[in-house]
Amino acid sequence: MAKLNERLADRLKQLRLERGLPLQELADLSGVSRSTLSRIENGDVSPTADTLSALSAAYHMTISQLLAPVEVPFQPLVRHGEQSEWQDPENGFARRVVSPPSGGLSAEVIRCTLEPYQIIAYAGPSRPGHEHHLVMLEGALTVTLGDEMHPLQAGDCLRYQLYGPSRFQTGVDPATYLMVLV
Amino acid sequence: MAKLNERLADRLKQLRLERGLPLQELADLSGVSRSTLSRIENGDVSPTADTLSALSAAYHMTISQLLAPVEVPFQPLVRHGEQSEWQDPENGFARRVVSPPSGGLSAEVIRCTLEPYQIIAYAGPSRPGHEHHLVMLEGALTVTLGDEMHPLQAGDCLRYQLYGPSRFQTGVDPATYLMVLV
DNA sequence: TCTGTTTTTCCATTATTTGAGAAAAAATCC
DNA sequence: GGATTTTTTCTCAAATAATGGAAAAACAGA
Known part of the structure; x- marks a missing residue:
């Protein structure tokens, strides 16, 4: 320090x-x-x-x-135990910072889990224009960007730059996905 | 404050x-x-x-x-008198911050003036991958990115993302150009 | 509502940061 | 080289931030 x-x-x-x-x-x-x-x-x-x-x-x-x-330079290896996780008890939305942002790196990776029949809505991104890469790992998820709906299955990858509101919605199945933010 | x-x-x-x-x-x-x-x-x-x-x-x-x-939100109008300018007396390289970076904005604009027969060399960018848009206003300038040379005239626009060394060189004529950094 | 617990705020003390001016160091000019 | 100017560092007092412990407030379960 x-x-x-x-x-x-x-x-x-x-x-x-x-x-x-x-x-x-x-x-x-x-x-x-x-x-x-x-x-x-x-x-x-x-x-x-x-x-x-x-x-x-x-x-x-x-x-x-x-x-x-x-900024403190990044450490190359982030073990599972070192990764911070937080969870919204309201809607069972869990986020785990797999690759935390660091000085010298322009991307971060977050692993998200959303339980069945949940909706997460964002009014707008904190920093507009951010590049998002969403990689579905398990389950199913419907992502709405503006007025475009994208139903996603395991293995799918959705890329976008976020300027407006967005919505993440699960149905019968829970969803596990990776978010790459650039 | x-x-x-x-x-x-x-x-x-x-x-x-x-x-x-x-x-x-x-x-x-x-x-x-x-x-x-x-x-x-x-x-x-x-x-x-x-x-x-x-x-x-x-x-x-x-x-x-x-x-x-x-961060303090940006003010939409930046008058000429409010724009900060600094100059390297060594090589007559003057930079004027036309559109200063601010919270909420992802780009900034700098107006540069380089006197005749000068070379400005950078070992590398402070933040790699930055998007540059160089708009020639007056005179002539040769920009070298990596091993690519770009001779520029008034009116030309050079766009690039900078990862390695760069070089700015004038000949008989001075150069005035705008730099848009994203 | 009443406990017992958790969480937040307040208070007094200690440690740091800041500002103004004096002293030291560095640069410039004969 | 020495004197003058410029620039940086240092010193001390005042302001501000950080800490640990105690009081107050919020919360949860009976």
Whole structure:
């Protein structure tokens, strides 16, 4: 965890030097004091979310873009026991993060299980335009994207980019599928 | 700037409730104390980068993914005077952020000016696979992607996804072009 | 409604981060 | 090389965040 500060420090110093800015000027731009900037860039403090926000604004970036290169690099092997799972008791919808998102990776894989006679409806995606690859493993599932219905069987693969509402519906059979999000 | 805390607070509380986690359990998972979690989720403190890192790890997310929905929403109009510009005095390479990246937008636009007889070489992209659209406005420019050379004139448009090194080179004429990054 | 339990909030203490200015270091110019 | 300017780092006080424990609130089962 201490590593993050150092990586963030390097990142921020690089950004500033690329632009040929002295600390004072960045301080004026961001509203964060010289001294604080120095300590952040030396990695001896961990900036608050507010400070990060101010800095990303000064660089005309989103916080995400500021932090993306700094994120902890991915571990290649994620054993079954390490995978986090959560479940909605209401509708028996279980999600297991098979390949958790990590810095340096642009895709993640989630294994989902939906019990019979259930409907999951989403008003819209959190990040529009995301690329989805749905691989049916077992059972049957009907996916509705916009007004297009797609009845899926084990072995089928549905690919789409999500911009509007979506709906996942099971019938007699439960459904198990893999979601690849890019 | 105070807004960020509240939005972040809501985001974090939502994440936890979605998973049906009590504060105690999240505290165990993340190593961040119950009380701190409560205050963060109430928006009365701004978590440090380290704390954010711990939380994103507990949720099996990157910090970027944690923050993406929280970022300040984009302003539709960016006037010329508000656009930030920086310049490398070494090689007369000027970049002006015409459409700065913002939460909710997946593209940004940068206006670049390169003086005659200059070479800009990049070892590799910061985020591989980024989609680039280069629109030549004035002058001439030779862009080398991998081992493919592309001589460009005003009006030309070069599109590519960047994975390896790239090179931008001017001859007698200076070059002015727009970069759309997706 | 009353317990007993779980979950959340509050409080006091400790540890960090921040800001302003002084000191040190580095760069620039004669 | 020495003086001046610029830039960075350091110091101290104030503000803010983090922790652990206690009180309050919410919840569930009788």
